[in-house]
Amino acid sequence: MKDEQLVTAFQHGERDAFDKLVLRYQDKVLNTCFRFLGDADEAHDATQDIFIKVYRALDRFKPRAKFSTWLYRIAVNHSLNLVRSKKRRSRLRTFSLLGAEQSQIGLIVDHAAHPDSRIEKKERSECVHRALEKLNEEQRIAIILHRFEDLSYKEIATIMNTSVSSVESRLFRARQKLAKLLQFMLD
Amino acid sequence: MKCSVIQQKLSACLDGELEDSQNFLVESHLKTCQTCATEFEKLKKMDALLDDGVRLRPHPYLLTRVKASVRASLEKQTRPLWAFLHKGLAPAFVVAGLLLGIVIGLQLNDNLPSRATTEQSADYSIIDANFVEPLPSGSITATYVGLVNSMQ
Numbered sequence: 507m508k509d510e511q512l513v514t515a516f517q518h519g520e521r522d523a524f525d526k527l528v529l530r531y532q533d534k535v536l537n538t539c540f541r542f543l544g545d546a547d548e549a550h551d552a553t554q555d556i557f558i559k560v561y562r563a564l565d566r567f568k569p570r571a572k573f574s575t576w577l578y579r580i581a582v583n584h585s586l587n588l589v590r591s592k593k594r595r596s597r598l599r600t601f602s603l604l605g606a607e608q609s610q611i612g613l614i615v616d617h618a619a620h621p622d623s624r625i626e627k628k629e630r631s632e633c634v635h636r637a638l639e640k641l642n643e644e645q646r647i648a649i650i651l652h653r654f655e656d657l658s659y660k661e662i663a664t665i666m667n668t669s670v671s672s673v674e675s676r677l678f679r680a681r682q683k684l685a686k687l688l689q690f691m692l693d
Numbered sequence: 694m695k696c697s698v699i700q701q702k703l704s705a706c707l708d709g710e711l712e713d714s715q716n717f718l719v720e721s722h723l724k725t726c727q728t729c730a731t732e733f734e735k736l737k738k739m740d741a742l743l744d745d746g747v748r749l750r751p752h753p754y755l756l757t758r759v760k761a762s763v764r765a766s767l768e769k770q771t772r773p774l775w776a777f778l779h780k781g782l783a784p785a786f787v788v789a790g791l792l793l794g795i796v797i798g799l800q801l802n803d804n805l806p807s808r809a810t811t812e813q814s815a816d817y818s819i820i821d822a823n824f825v826e827p828l829p830s831g832s833i834t835a836t837y838v839g840l841v842n843s844m845q
């Protein structure tokens with residue numbers, strides 16, 4: 507059954523249709539949140555909160571919009587709000603941590619510990635996340651939805667309420683910046 | 694075409710998002726220009742770095758938890774909290790509660806940093822008019838939202 511059919515069924519009182527939507531999209535929502543938050547526990551909690559929001563708003567969802575677009579928008583918005591409040595909280599704490607940001611992306615990679623210059627998978631993932639954090643929000647959304655969720659420029663444009671050409675330029679700039687930030691991993 | 698123009702297109706070219714004619718232009722330029730070809734290779738390598746292979750698996754009880762939470766909040770909504778109050782007192786409590794809420798809301802509004810001061814102003818509102826029906830006019834929620842908006 508298509509998403510839109512499930513939404514209509516839900517709106518006509520078939521509450522079980524919601525279960526199918528959750529099972530269909532839980533992986534996508536979870537991993538989108540994870541890319542923004544960089545923490546598995548926080549991503550699981552966020553996913554739960556997002557589906558609660560979806561359940562509450564689903565009765566008023568207009569079937570002429572694509573369900574997945576709407577869902578991604580909620581996931582992005584919710585994650586960004588969490589990131590923003592995390593940032594606000596950590597800004598208060600940073601006074602005692604001035605100077606902690608020693609490398610360009612705030613992560614010190616001990617190359618001596620990796621003589622073959624191969625960085626452990628977890629460390630690499632951490633580096634990628636720190637680099638993503640350095641992008642502005644618009645570039646970050648575009649690159650996360652494109653590179654990790656495999657969405658097309660057109661889908662991203664709808665989610666971000668912008669044009670395909672601005673998605674193109676956001677991705678271009680995001681990659682330029684990432685190339686600089688991750689340069690040390692390429693050498 | 695100038696190299697700078699080509700290089701701006703490399704990201705979309707890598708994603709297969711260029712139109713055929715543009716794709717042809719970029720690809721034929723790459724065959725003849727070493728500088729742009731090197732840039733393209735660099736871009737591909739960087740892009741591959743993003744594939745860290747990390748993908749989380751959803752929590753097996755996610756759906757159960759979501760539904761339990763929804764059910765709990767629905768029960769809370771339908772439980773008549775004021776049922777034990779004397780009928781005549783109930784409206785007074787409602788009015789007092791509303792006034793208290795407004796006062797607290799105004800205080801919070803004054804104390805919180807304004808949204809406009811955050812560095813980035815991207816706002817992808819959840820209850821977006823493009824996606825959901827507007828609140829029914831005259832409903833309690835619509836009245837409340839109107840009241841809050843008029844105060845800002």
Ligand SMILES: [Zn+2]
Pocket residue numbers: 695696699722726727728729730
């Ligand atoms: Zn060139």
